Amino acid sequence: MPAARPSPPPLVVLAGVLAAFALAIFAAAPLHGALRSLHAGLPFAKVFRYLLLVALLAVFFAAAKPWRRLPSDVWGLRGRPRAGLWACGVATGVSLLVAIALLDAAAGHLSWDGAKGVAKLVKRLPTVLTLLLVLAPIEEMFFRGWLFDRCRGRFAELPAHLAVAGIFAGIHAFRERDAPADLEASAAGALEILGAWARNLLDWRGFGPSFVGLFLLSLVLSFARRRWGTLWFSVGLHGGAAAWLHVHSSLTERSIERDWTGSKWLYDGVPGWAVLLTVLYLVARRPASAEAGRPPS
Numbered sequence: 001m002p003a004a005r006p007s008p009p010p011l012v013v014l015a016g017v018l019a020a021f022a023l024a025i026f027a028a029a030p031l032h033g034a035l036r037s038l039h040a041g042l043p044f045a046k047v048f049r050y051l052l053l054v055a056l057l058a059v060f061f062a063a064a065k066p067w068r069r070l071p072s073d074v075w076g077l078r079g080r081p082r083a084g085l086w087a088c089g090v091a092t093g094v095s096l097l098v099a100i101a102l103l104d105a106a107a108g109h110l111s112w113d114g115a116k117g118v119a120k121l122v123k124r125l126p127t128v129l130t131l132l133l134v135l136a137p138i139e140e141m142f143f144r145g146w147l148f149d150r151c152r153g154r155f156a157e158l159p160a161h162l163a164v165a166g167i168f169a170g171i172h173a174f175r176e177r178d179a180p181a182d183l184e185a186s187a188a189g190a191l192e193i194l195g196a197w198a199r200n201l202l203d204w205r206g207f208g209p210s211f212v213g214l215f216l217l218s219l220v221l222s223f224a225r226r227r228w229g230t231l232w233f234s235v236g237l238h239g240g241a242a243a244w245l246h247v248h249s250s251l252t253e254r255s256i257e258r259d260w261t262g263s264k265w266l267y268d269g270v271p272g273w274a275v276l277l278t279v280l281y282l283v284a285r286r287p288a289s290a291e292a293g294r295p296p297s
Helices: 010-036 044-064 083-106 117-152 157-173 187-201 208-228 232-251 270-284
Strands: 110-112 252-254
Touching: 010 044, 010 187, 044 187, 083 110, 083 232, 083 270, 117 157, 117 208, 117 232, 157 187, 157 208, 208 232, 208 270, 232 252
Parallel strands: none
Antiparallel strands: 110 252
């Protein structure tokens, strides 16, 4: 069996990352101009974000070659689908968010958007389905699959869970809605977006509550893999929760933007944290499957 090829030196990887940022900074404006002819309302921040993501993913795949370290069962997803476990995850994710929303409604913060809600939901249905059926499996295979295995190869199990949770929560600071509005489509505008995202990551009053909720969610998803020895439940919970957030946001209006109970995103306040901590306790206290004891490949 031929020896595995060594990974690229860290300096080479760093150079690739810097090149990806440079490409996105200087190519986003021309690409935005070309795409505007097809979609008049396309925000520059969205074009820059996706171009940067594609460039960084290209560096990641070239450097890490993650397909070489996929387990034969693809973290339990290969073979006969465990539809019941996936459906249970979806139902759990939706039920948790509905419970938090009901608390929000009982506090008088939430109301139905009867005038525009259904129209907004119809417009967002492609996003809802993409989150449920495409992005959730991909993100779970990367974060709770590949990345956890890599961290587990370097750390003990609990620090590996915490490291993955920190990375998962942190990257959500780089969202289109957190970029300045009406920016000039230029390299200077792209740098302004990067600056806003960096400030958002360090803004513990603004982004901090979301970070805590996402951190706890990642721990729930990680310990669900440990509990069942497969990603099926995690994929379902992640997809169901992400999809339902868009349904909830479409059909409801919140009277205040944010308080100690959170915001319209539900997971970024005390009720959301309490629900996630409860689920984490219930999942983590259950016996781990035999798969959890295997060393990462």
